[in-house]
Structures are given as structure tokens and as C-alpha cells.
Amino acid sequence: MKHSMETLQPSLAAGANSEGTEATAPAPRPWVGNVLREFSLFRLPAASEFMERAWDALEPSQLLSDMHREYVALVQRIGRAVITEERWRRPHHCPARYVYTKGKTVTVMQLEMGKSELRLVFRMGSAVTKGFWRHRNGPSDPIGRVEQERRIVLSLAALAYVPVRDCFAFMLDGLPAAGWLRLCGVGSAPAKP
Numbered sequence: 001m002k003h004s005m006e007t008l009q010p011s012l013a014a015g016a017n018s019e020g021t022e023a024t025a026p027a028p029r030p031w032v033g034n035v036l037r038e039f040s041l042f043r044l045p046a047a048s049e050f051m052e053r054a055w056d057a058l059e060p061s062q063l064l065s066d067m068h069r070e071y072v073a074l075v076q077r078i079g080r081a082v083i084t085e086e087r088w089r090r091p092h093h094c095p096a097r098y099v100y101t102k103g104k105t106v107t108v109m110q111l112e113m114g115k116s117e118l119r120l121v122f123r124m125g126s127a128v129t130k131g132f133w134r135h136r137n138g139p140s141d142p143i144g145r146v147e148q149e150r151r152i153v154l155s156l157a158a159l160a161y162v163p164v165r166d167c168f169a170f171m172l173d174g175l176p177a178a179g180w181l182r183l184c185g186v187g188s189a190p191a192k193p
Helices: 030-038 049-058 063-078 156-161 164-172 177-183
Strands: 083-087 096-102 105-113 118-126 145-154
Touching (some): 049 118, 063 105, 105 164, 164 177
Antiparallel strands (some): 083 096, 096 105
């Protein structure tokens, strides 16, 4: 089969047309801008007043850095990464998430902000990676079917009193009832003597 020289020549440099003159970019389609404006896709949604207060309390506290330090200590102690860490910045509603996978079981501990509360959420379920169940709890949720969920509401004034090591132990142990009873007082300042 014979090829003509035109088909074997390398493509022209980006930005130039066949006459060697500068090519212009195609005009944007007007309907795209209208859709973006109509659905407010040009900017992030505004954070609620509580989320602003929660971030204001969380950033100067040591809670996020304590959680990260405990994560690093666990990885060093075990010798490999058995837990994954995901961290987000303001104005995200979930500042930190830790995921532990053992076989087909996924256990998640995440710090999340609701409309009026900051909470530490523990979830355990099956890891499903295909189909409808993958996006059931959100686009980035690693759990397909939630079998167990526990929530602890945290006081913004008492973030220094969260027992981070106990929280990680509870997650790694598979959310046992005895561990839950130990964590029930989390999120409030200890009683004064």
C-alpha cells in the first residue's frame, strides 16, 4: 500500500494552520456560559455560618495535627500503610477521613461538619467498587453498604479533650461495643473535681 507524502508528514506545530499563519481559537459556545451561570457553577457554594465557626475553632486546635501524628505513628509501628488518610481544607465539610480496609470490610473514621454540629463519624461496611453502590454515600465514599454507623458530637470548646488514640483503636478493632462505651464521653470537657 502506498502512502502519499501528506499523510506521512508530522502534524503541524500547535497554533499554526496549513498556510503557516497563526490559528485562532474557536469561539466559545454561548450556551455553556448560560448553563454555568444558571446553575451557579462558577463559584463554590457559600459555607454555612456554623461551618465557618467550626473551621475557626478547628484550625487553631491541635485536633487535626494530633490525628495526623497518630496516623503516622500507626504506619511506622505497623511498618506499612494499612490506613489511608484524606485531608481537605476550608470550606470543605469533611476536614479529615481515615480509611482502614481488611479483606472486604472497610472501616472509616471521619471528622465532618453538619449544619449545626461537628461530629466524629465511624462507619463500617463492605467495600464495593463497581456499579450503583459505589456512589450511594457520595462520590468518594469507600463504603458500598453501611452495616454499622456511630456518631459522636464534638463540642467546639472541647476539641483538646478528644482521645485520638482511643478513636483510632476503636476504628482498628472493628467498632466493638466495649470501645464505644469508652468513647461515649468524647467531645466534652472532663468534669472538674
